[in-house]
Amino acid sequence: MPQPRSAGPRQGPRQGPRQGQRQGQRRPKAPRDPVRRTAFDVLQAVDDRDAYANLLLPSLLRERGLSGRDAALATELTYGTLRGRGTYDAVLGMCSDRPVAKIDLPLLNVLRLGTHQLLGTRIPPHAAVGTAVDLARSVSGPGQAKFANAVLRKVAARDLDAWLGIIAPKDETGRLSVVHSHPRWIVNALRDAAGAGEVEALLAADNERPRVTLVARPGRSTVAELGGEPAAYSPYAAYLAEGDPGAVLAVREGRAAVQDEASQLVALALTRVEAGGPDARWLDLCAGPGGKAALLSGLAGERGAHLLACDLQPHRARLVRGTIDPRAGVAVADGTRPAWAPGSFDRVLADVPCSGLGALRRRPEARWRRGPETIAELGPLQRRLLASALDAVRPGGVVAYVTCSPHLAETRVVVDDVLRGRDDIERLNAPSYLEGVPGLGEGPYAQFWPHRHGTDAMFLALLRRS
Numbered sequence: 001m002p003q004p005r006s007a008g009p010r011q012g013p014r015q016g017p018r019q020g021q022r023q024g025q026r027r028p029k030a031p032r033d034p035v036r037r038t039a040f041d042v043l044q045a046v047d048d049r050d051a052y053a054n055l056l057l058p059s060l061l062r063e064r065g066l067s068g069r070d071a072a073l074a075t076e077l078t079y080g081t082l083r084g085r086g087t088y089d090a091v092l093g094m095c096s097d098r099p100v101a102k103i104d105l106p107l108l109n110v111l112r113l114g115t116h117q118l119l120g121t122r123i124p125p126h127a128a129v130g131t132a133v134d135l136a137r138s139v140s141g142p143g144q145a146k147f148a149n150a151v152l153r154k155v156a157a158r159d160l161d162a163w164l165g166i167i168a169p170k171d172e173t174g175r176l177s178v179v180h181s182h183p184r185w186i187v188n189a190l191r192d193a194a195g196a197g198e199v200e201a202l203l204a205a206d207n208e209r210p211r212v213t214l215v216a217r218p219g220r221s222t223v224a225e226l227g228g229e230p231a232a233y234s235p236y237a238a239y240l241a242e243g244d245p246g247a248v249l250a251v252r253e254g255r256a257a258v259q260d261e262a263s264q265l266v267a268l269a270l271t272r273v274e275a276g277g278p279d280a281r282w283l284d285l286c287a288g289p290g291g292k293a294a295l296l297s298g299l300a301g302e303r304g305a306h307l308l309a310c311d312l313q314p315h316r317a318r319l320v321r322g323t324i325d326p327r328a329g330v331a332v333a334d335g336t337r338p339a340w341a342p343g344s345f346d347r348v349l350a351d352v353p354c355s356g357l358g359a360l361r362r363r364p365e366a367r368w369r370r371g372p373e374t375i376a377e378l379g380p381l382q383r384r385l386l387a388s389a390l391d392a393v394r395p396g397g398v399v400a401y402v403t404c405s406p407h408l409a410e411t412r413v414v415v416d417d418v419l420r421g422r423d424d425i426e427r428l429n430a431p432s433y434l435e436g437v438p439g440l441g442e443g444p445y446a447q448f449w450p451h452r453h454g455t456d457a458m459f460l461a462l463l464r465r466s
């Protein structure tokens with residue numbers, strides 16, 4: 001399968017005056033096709049400077065005055081191209097006389113965008129090819145526009161299913177990788193976690209557009225205020241059918257927010273365990289940007305408990321301050337070097353930094369960004385943070401270890417490793433604190449899945465210190 005490519009010499013959008021145009025004679029023209037140009041600019045920024053599509057795209061749409069159908073099309077083209085990149089590169093490899101790895105990055109992104117329109121949308125082929133050729137001309141010059149035209153005409157000769165019949169490798173991992181556009185190492189990791197029988201459904205679900213789920217922050221808004229359909233599992237959630245979450249008043253006022261349902265549920269599960277003693281001091285060890293802390297702080301407030309939300313990064317801690325209940329505390333702190341005495345807390349959430357393989361629906365580019373080395377790099381920090389969370393809780397208190405990844409090396413292997421070294425921790429049966437949610441596994445850990453629950457693939461271990 002063609003891998004995310006290394007960039008050759010970069011050619012940016014043409015700057016400065018056109019040929020034959022004198023300096024200062026005319027203002028630069030707005031792009032002819034601002035929708036595709038915007039999608040292209042996001043694709044480039046993702047590759048060139050590790051931009052996050054979910055942050056950059058909304059700001060470019062605003063800056064360029066794109067709204068309604070134009071914004072929807074730019075969003076579909078950006079996300080669809082990022083999701084399908086692995087499949088599209090394999091198709092392009094069959095249609096180009098240059099290896100895909102040798103095509104300049106801007107031109108390759110134009111070709112990916114064109115291929116997505118041809119194979120992944122109902123845009124008429126002449127429009128898909130024509131607009132891509134125009135874009136190729138403006139970013140790479142007329143010679144490359146001819147090349148783009150030749151390649152995309154070949155792509156247009158077949159539909160996606162016909163191409164998949166040709167490009168899919170014979171081996172099962174290779175087939176899943178190309179058909180569902182995931183790197184091989186992720187296919188293998190997800191098969192280990194979900195099982196061979198479900199991995200294909202999981203990979204397919206990663207390529208679905210996730211529904212927008214809102215959370216009504218406890219004590220600050222209600223599900224009825226959110227307007228959408230009440231969610232299946234979280235009593236604080238609603239699914240938004242269509243439209244902009246910013247149009248919901250409670251969201252605009254920070255009393256509600258967009259939050260995946262599994263993210264809500266793992267935080268809720270922590271609050272549902274019997275604390276077996278005082279229940280006044282709660283800690284969120286890795287709180288930024290504050291989604292779970294906002295929910296926990298509201299619940300803590302309702303029960304007369306106090307939440308301390310920490311993050312190592314000052315800017316992440318600032319984001320937390322902006323979201324949580326004002327009665328909660330926020331601190332910049334290294335969770336591996338606690339500033340509190342051991343046993344200071346009754347409940348601790350350790351939502352540790354992870355690969356994010358559980359959120360590929362919402363961050364499709366993440367699959368192309370890093371390799372398997374990420375998992376090994378994060379392992380020591382995840383272990384130190386979990387050990388620190390266990391030390392921070394008093395005997396009888398409870399810790400939730402959470403990742404937004406189902407990768408076994410980030411989930412059960414971390415918990416099992418840390419617990420192997422100590423005899424004061426009991427594993428609780430996490431699924432039993434998530435009553436009404438089927439398919440979380442047989443315990444003691446709970447694993448959410450996009451293909452089963454329509455949520456991110458969040459992992460939860462609930463651990464009591466004895």
Ligand SMILES: C[S@@+](CC[C@H](N)C(=O)[O-])C[C@H]1O[C@@H](n2cnc3c(N)ncnc32)[C@H](O)[C@@H]1O
Binds near residue numbers: 289313351354
């Ligand atoms: C997965 S995110 C947490 C998401 C958060 N719980 C939420 O729901 O919005 C992990 C966070 O851990 C923070 N972090 C990384 N190393 C840390 C450390 N040593 N101590 C505390 N926080 C740390 C990161 O800055 C990041 O904000």
